[in-house]
Amino acid sequence: MIIRRQTHKIMVGSVPVGGGAPIAVQSMTNTDTAKVSETVAQIKRLEAAGCDIVRVAVLDLEAATAIKAIQDQISIPLIADIHFDYRLAIASMENGADCIRINPGNLGGEEKTKQVVEAARMHKVSIRVGVNSGSIEKDLLKKHGYPSPENTTALIESALRNVRLVEKYGLTDIKISIKSSDVLTTISSYQQISKAIDYPLHLGVTEAGGLIAGTVKSSVALGILLSQGIGDTLRISLTRDPVEEIRVGFELLRSLKIRERGPELISCPTCGRTKIDLFGLAEEVERFVQTMVSPLKVAVMGCVVNGPGEAKQADIGVAGGNGVGIIFKKGKIWKKVDENELMAVFMAELKKMDKEALNNC
Structure with a gap:
């Protein structure tokens, strides 16, 4: 059992961070923030995937001003990411940012940092010291x-x-991140700072890489820290569609039994017994389960011989054969279906079970 480190609770908009609150999964848009419709569309996709908090880059005053229009159309808290120009931090808060991410050391001196902190206090905005x-x-x-x-x-x-420096001017609604692109440095840094302060910690490996390298590096570093009870919010940084970051984040939390959202998908790696397009089948099922919220366990297996047995704990599963497939529930065959109808029948039953599960929650 993982015993989480006790931290000071802050609010990022409506989402509590620290103090025993569920670990929040974050991402960051890769759109031009000033292009409101594109940014909102991406945030909506992130919301559908379960994203708790979103961060946007604020490179100029146009982007800072756009935050108001963006906030009017989204449902999750928004963090403004600021570098170098303290005026953009203030403008972002004036336009409704729920939190700002700053490195006070690059804002241009203590007086400018003081102005940012005073604005945060006035607007009741938390600060991430990154x-x-x-x-x-x-x-x-x-x-x-x-x-x-x-x-x-x-x-x-x-x-x-x-x-x-932030504390000096009266703000304690702070969370901290101390990222490195090196996995072992990241782990050691968070372990050390967790002993020095009780502020909530935002976990991440910066510049982690693409889907495979980024997932592996982030999962190793964050998995070790989370297993030690360290971390109150996280981002899986990938050179990829930001929705992928949310998927990996929740799978990481699920694997440690820290937090679950939506179904658990089980699929076999395939072998010589596989006679259907299992990769295509698994990808289509995976795309759909990302939109589900109910905690079903779903299996996609390569062969009829082992499918129901190996995945007998699954609420529903599909296994391929030679021209046919079976749909099984809790290890027992429910229906045998021709291969060309297998996906349609399986997806229809999966949607039905998802709806029933939600109604029973």
């Missing part, structure tokens, strides 16, 4: 060296220095 290994202050790098698994001092000290 420090990356690539954006550490020069004096800390000179003093401590570049972060490594054995030496995370520069990262930790940068985060704490910036947190103390």
